[in-house]
Amino acid sequence: MDSPFVMKLEQFRRFSDEDRRLLSELTSKRQQQYGAREDIVREGEHSPDIHVVISGLACRYKILQDGRRQIMAFLVAGDPCDSEIFILKEMDHSIGTLMPSVIASIPGDTMKDLLLNRPGIALAFWWNTLQDEGVLRERIIDEGRRDAYSRIAFMIYEILLRLRAVGVMDDESFDLAITQTDLADATGLTPVHVNRMLQRLREEKLIAVEGKRWTVLDPAGLRKAAQFEANYLHLDRAKDEPDSEAGKRLKGLI
Amino acid sequence: MDSPFVMKLEQFRRFSDEDRRLLSELTSKRQQQYGAREDIVREGEHSPDIHVVISGLACRYKILQDGRRQIMAFLVAGDPCDSEIFILKEMDHSIGTLMPSVIASIPGDTMKDLLLNRPGIALAFWWNTLQDEGVLRERIIDEGRRDAYSRIAFMIYEILLRLRAVGVMDDESFDLAITQTDLADATGLTPVHVNRMLQRLREEKLIAVEGKRWTVLDPAGLRKAAQFEANYLHLDRAKDEPDSEAGKRLKGLI
DNA sequence: CGCCGGGTTGACCCCACTCAATGATGGTGG
DNA sequence: CCACCATCATTGAGTGGGGTCAACCCGGCG
Numbered sequence: 191m192d193s194p195f196v197m198k199l200e201q202f203r204r205f206s207d208e209d210r211r212l213l214s215e216l217t218s219k220r221q222q223q224y225g226a227r228e229d230i231v232r233e234g235e236h237s238p239d240i241h242v243v244i245s246g247l248a249c250r251y252k253i254l255q256d257g258r259r260q261i262m263a264f265l266v267a268g269d270p271c272d273s274e275i276f277i278l279k280e281m282d283h284s285i286g287t288l289m290p291s292v293i294a295s296i297p298g299d300t301m302k303d304l305l306l307n308r309p310g311i312a313l314a315f316w317w318n319t320l321q322d323e324g325v326l327r328e329r330i331i332d333e334g335r336r337d338a339y340s341r342i343a344f345m346i347y348e349i350l351l352r353l354r355a356v357g358v359m360d361d362e363s364f365d366l367a368i369t370q371t372d373l374a375d376a377t378g379l380t381p382v383h384v385n386r387m388l389q390r391l392r393e394e395k396l397i398a399v400e401g402k403r404w405t406v407l408d409p410a411g412l413r414k415a416a417q418f419e420a421n422y423l424h425l426d427r428a429k430d431e432p433d434s435e436a437g438k439r440l441k442g443l444i
Numbered sequence: 445m446d447s448p449f450v451m452k453l454e455q456f457r458r459f460s461d462e463d464r465r466l467l468s469e470l471t472s473k474r475q476q477q478y479g480a481r482e483d484i485v486r487e488g489e490h491s492p493d494i495h496v497v498i499s500g501l502a503c504r505y506k507i508l509q510d511g512r513r514q515i516m517a518f519l520v521a522g523d524p525c526d527s528e529i530f531i532l533k534e535m536d537h538s539i540g541t542l543m544p545s546v547i548a549s550i551p552g553d554t555m556k557d558l559l560l561n562r563p564g565i566a567l568a569f570w571w572n573t574l575q576d577e578g579v580l581r582e583r584i585i586d587e588g589r590r591d592a593y594s595r596i597a598f599m600i601y602e603i604l605l606r607l608r609a610v611g612v613m614d615d616e617s618f619d620l621a622i623t624q625t626d627l628a629d630a631t632g633l634t635p636v637h638v639n640r641m642l643q644r645l646r647e648e649k650l651i652a653v654e655g656k657r658w659t660v661l662d663p664a665g666l667r668k669a670a671q672f673e674a675n676y677l678h679l680d681r682a683k684d685e686p687d688s689e690a691g692k693r694l695k696g697l698i
Numbered sequence: 699c700g701c702c703g704g705g706t707t708g709a710c711c712c713c714a715c716t717c718a719a720t721g722a723t724g725g726t727g728g
Numbered sequence: 729c730c731a732c733c734a735t736c737a738t739t740g741a742g743t744g745g746g747g748t749c750a751a752c753c754c755g756g757c758g
Contacts, residue, residue: 234675252585255671260585274574277456277567282578282676313531319573320528324536326580327516331506333587334514334632338746369704378588383746385706417509421488422536592714623736637714639738655723 193217194356195242195294198268199314201355202321202424209310216304217242217294224293226367229286231272236280239295241271245358246291247366251375252283261376263325264288264349268356273315276302289367289402317424324422333378336417341377342387344416346397350406351423363405391415447471448610449496449548452522453568455609456575456678463564470558471496471548478547480621483540485526490534493549495525499612500545501620505629506537515630517579518542518603522610527569530556543621543656571678578676587632590671595631596641598670600651604660605677616660645669 192200195217196210205213221244224230230248231237248265262283265271271285276298287293305312325348332344349366353359370388374381391397396412398405406412446454449471450464459467475498478484484502485491502519516537519525525539530552541547559566579602586598603620607613624642628635645651650666652659660666 250581252581254585254589258589260588262581262584274577277571277574278678280675282678283581316570317531319577320531323528323573323577323580326577326584327504327506327537329584330516330580330587331508331514333584335508335512371704380747381705382707382748386746389706421534424532424536625736634715635736636716636738640714643738 194244194266194268194358195270196268197356199311199318202314202317203310205310205314209308212304212308213311216296216300217244219294220296221292221294224287224291226287226289229284230293231275231281231285233282233284234280237272237275238298240273240275240298240301241285242294242296243267243269243271244292244294246293247288247368248285248291248293249288249372249376250283250285259375260378261372262329263322264352264376266349266352266356267358270315270318273301273319276305288369288372321424324424328422338377338379338383339387339390340415340417341379342373342384343391343396343412344418345373345377346391346404346406347409347412347416347418350409350412351420361405362407362409363403365402366404367402368404448498448520448522448612449524450522451610453565453572456568456571457564459564459568463562466558466562467565470550470554471498473548474550475546475548478541478545480541480543483538484547485529485535485539487536487538488534491526491529492552494527494529494552494555495539496548496550497521497523497525498546498548500547501542501622502539502545502547503542503626503630504537504539513629514632515626516583517576518606518630520603520606520610521612524569524572527555527573530559542623542626575678578678582676592631592633592637593641593644594669594671595633596627596638597645597650597666598672599627599631600645600658600660601663601666601670601672604663604666605674616663618658619656620658621656622658 192210193214196205196213199205199213200210224246230241233252243265245267248269248271249261250263250265250271251259251261253259265285271293272281275281305315328348332341336344350359350362350364353364358364370384371381373379373388374384377384379387388397388399391412392399394411394415396406396408396415398407446464447468450459450467453459453467454464478500484495487506497519499521502523502525503515504517504519504525505513505515507513519539525547526535529535559569582602586595590598604613604616604618607618612618624638625635627633627642628638631638633641642651642653645666646653648665648669650660650662650669652661
């Protein structure tokens with residue numbers, strides 16, 4: 191069983207056995223347990239290491255002058271957090287956990303070696319950056335043009351898809367200790383309104399929430415409510431190889 | 445006088461003379477004049493070339509199911525449009541001009557050679573991708589947390605800053621045949637409301653618009669109205685070299 | 699037991715949208 | 729050179745989606 195990190199990067203292209211081994215090793219060595227609501231990297235800092243989410247949930251966020259928080263992206267198992275740090279002097283946003291999570295760190299020098307000497311790995315990382323960009327662009331559409339109901343549906347559907355892609359779900363359920371306030375900070379809505387929209391999604395039997403356990407009862411319905419188009423995730427390569435693991439996991443969703 | 449393309453990439457790091465020469469050559473060879481509102485690359489297509497804006501104004505956009513358009517980013521002189529096409533199978537959004545523009549194309553193979561053999565150039569391109577990501581993240585904050593007035597101010601201030609960085613402005617004025625509808629599609633507002641916000645910015649003597657000529661009368665005031673923080677553009681390297689051309693051009697703005 | 703962080707509900711309000719009409723402006727062809 | 733038309737900017741009136749404020753509930757925990 192591969193690590194979610196390898197699975198994530200392998201959505202794009204199959205690694206050589208050697209590359210896969212190197213990557214697995216990389217994240218298995220230095221893992222650290224974080225609690226909920228802890229910062230991994232803070233805005234303005236420069237970290238010597240690159241971090242990867244192994245399990246749990248983190249997010250990119252920024253605190254505005256007036257104290258409000260905007261979450262710009264969720265980071266799930268397999269997601270690299272800060273590959274940009276090689277190039278940029280300092281982070282322009284913070285990264286923190288939303289629930290207890292395991293985070294691996296990769297020494298910057300090791301990473302640099304890999305990127306220079308392993309074209310396959312470098313390519314996978316570049317691709318990952320481009321997927322991130324696609325997700326950000328889609329979120330701009332989301333905020334610019336969808337109403338609150340679709341926005342919430344969209345956010346949940348995207349999480350579903352991304353968790354599926356790295357294989358950390360049971361059927362259509364996932365454990366996420368995500369609060370309505372987190373969702374509000376991510377969608378640009380108020381917690382009160384998020385609450386009402388979630389109620390509607392539950393009434394319509396699209397989702398169910400019991401404690402921290404989220405279940406998507408009707409993926410197709412949720413997808414429709416979200417006005418979801420998947421092309422921005424560029425999972426097409428996985429889809430085109432239906433026998434691949436990623437292909438199987440995403441069947442019927444994209 | 446360097447091309448805006450070189451100036452743009454050199455915001456990050458100084459090139460060797462050889463690299464600079466190669467880049468200048470690259471964009472001077474195959475230039476094409478586009479009219480207003482023409483597509484350069486369309487969603488779903490795969491272009492063999494990479495495009496660079498030489499002059500004018502283009503944007504990344506997507507047409508939604510219901511026919512509305514969302515502009516996700518403006519592309520000004522010096523901006524590469526589609527470096528992602530090396531990796532991704534097809535574009536997940538379109539790129540089109542907003543006013544008559546000159547666009548250079550660089551053959552994909554030539555580009556690939558450069559990226560593999562010229563680490564300085566590859567680095568500059570990666571950096572450019574990361575800056576783009578920063579801009580996208582900032583736009584998410586913009587849409588999520590700012591009101592219409594700040595959003596319009598923000599958009600104008602960002603354009604001011606980016607045009608300054610590549611040196612295509614006279615004082616605080618620039619010629620942009622950008623319509624209020626374009627601004628609306630970029631900010632997620634309606635044209636009517638954009639109109640009212642622009643009126644307010646003019647009443648407050650922050651900007652002036654005569655025909656296609658936009659003038660920023662009060663950069664500091666506009667910046668304040670936009671609640672603008674510049675760190676996401678990562679222009680700090682230019683700032684730290686006050687003697688550099690980019691440093692001079694951005695003095696007092698970041 | 700009391701506290702605290704979250705979820706839920708209701709009443710009220712305002713920012714931005716909608717719809718619709720009217721001016722400007724500029725390009726085009728006769 | 730002017731009539732025409734398309735496009736864009738502007739204005740007004742009315743509406744509604746989502747925000748604000750505040751109360752209350754609930755479960756977990758020290």
